[in-house]
Amino acid sequence: MIDDEVTALVLALIVVGGMFAVSSTLLGERISEPFSEIAVLGPEMKMSDYPNSTQVNETLNLYLYVANYEAQTTYYIVYVKLGSSNTIVNATQPANAPIISSYEIILPIEQNTTLPIKLTFGKPMTDAKLIFEMWTLEKEGIQYSGKWNQLWLNITAPA
Amino acid sequence: MRSRLFVFLLIIVLFSNTFFSSFRTEAQTDDSTEALKLKDYVKSTFFRLQDAERMGANVTLPAQELDMALQLIDQAEGNSSDSSLLSQASSIIENVNSSIPSLIKEGESRTLSTNVSLVSTIAFIAVTCAFVYLYLPRILWSSWAKYRANWRVRPS
Numbered sequence: 001m002i003d004d005e006v007t008a009l010v011l012a013l014i015v016v017g018g019m020f021a022v023s024s025t026l027l028g029e030r031i032s033e034p035f036s037e038i039a040v041l042g043p044e045m046k047m048s049d050y051p052n053s054t055q056v057n058e059t060l061n062l063y064l065y066v067a068n069y070e071a072q073t074t075y076y077i078v079y080v081k082l083g084s085s086n087t088i089v090n091a092t093q094p095a096n097a098p099i100i101s102s103y104e105i106i107l108p109i110e111q112n113t114t115l116p117i118k119l120t121f122g123k124p125m126t127d128a129k130l131i132f133e134m135w136t137l138e139k140e141g142i143q144y145s146g147k148w149n150q151l152w153l154n155i156t157a158p159a
Numbered sequence: 160m161r162s163r164l165f166v167f168l169l170i171i172v173l174f175s176n177t178f179f180s181s182f183r184t185e186a187q188t189d190d191s192t193e194a195l196k197l198k199d200y201v202k203s204t205f206f207r208l209q210d211a212e213r214m215g216a217n218v219t220l221p222a223q224e225l226d227m228a229l230q231l232i233d234q235a236e237g238n239s240s241d242s243s244l245l246s247q248a249s250s251i252i253e254n255v256n257s258s259i260p261s262l263i264k265e266g267e268s269r270t271l272s273t274n275v276s277l278v279s280t281i282a283f284i285a286v287t288c289a290f291v292y293l294y295l296p297r298i299l300w301s302s303w304a305k306y307r308a309n310w311r312v313r314p315s
Binding site for chain 2: 003004005007008011014015018019021072073075103104105106107108109111113137139
């Protein structure tokens with residue numbers, strides 16, 4: 001016959017253990033707030049040493065970081081646009097500027113990738129706004145995610 | 160006579176150059192069309208993968224493979240539509256596409272086992288709670304009485 005105090009202790013342990021089991025089963029792998037990340041990294045693959053000037057026809061080396069925490073596998077399209085200081089871009093409105101390059105990436109849940117990107121510019125420009133917009137492919141078509149990065153550049157004529 | 164021969168040769172060279180350049184342009188156009196077709200194929204396969212994922216399938220590996228195919232297509236586009244890259248991409252997409260039905264089956268069985276474990280855990284907790292509610296006070300007070308069985312009441 002098991003002692004009553006031991007029985008009470010075992011019951012208490014079962015209750016506490018059961019609560020942990022339920023909470024981990026119900027909440028374990030669920031992403032409560034889905035989001036995506038986009039970042040532009042400098043030539044050294046760091047969030048520093050960003051170039052602020054380049055020459056026409058010179059290759060600008062950067063890195064693009066994209067991460068998926070959307071609770072589903074996602075098809076990202078990143079448009080690189082070249083705007084001026086007057087170009088408006090925000091979370092609801094993509095930039096009305098020419099696309100100079102685009103990158104397509106498929107990312108599973110909770111995965112990220114860093115891609116090398118090479119950009120060249122055909123004409124000189126002062127206070128150019130290099131815009132990186134994140135779009136996603138949906139069944140209805142591509143949709144602007146509202147996330148963007150920008151880099152200010154002076155594009156000079158070759159010496 | 161010599162000048163006639165020269166003109167004749169010039170015409171031949173020009174004609175052959177035009178012929179081969181048009182042939183090359185046609186081949187490049189074919190490859191870029193192939194790249195576009197493959198991108199459409201990647202997109203339709205991606206939507207199928209998303210559907211499989213909603214049914215509980217683990218699509219991490221096939222999604223990474225599909226991304227690899229996408230990067231190969233991009234490389235091919237930047238490399239005069241390299242046909243070997245495109246054929247590699249095509250076979251990867253084909254593999255991913257053919258694996259989707261088995262992924263869906265696997266996902267359905269995983270969803271079923273998850274649901275069964277969830278329901279059994281909830282049932283276990285409910286039974287435990289009922290047991291604790293019904294028997295814990297009795298066990299507690301009987302052990303309290305047992306612990307104090309040898310106590311004596313002293314008259315004050």
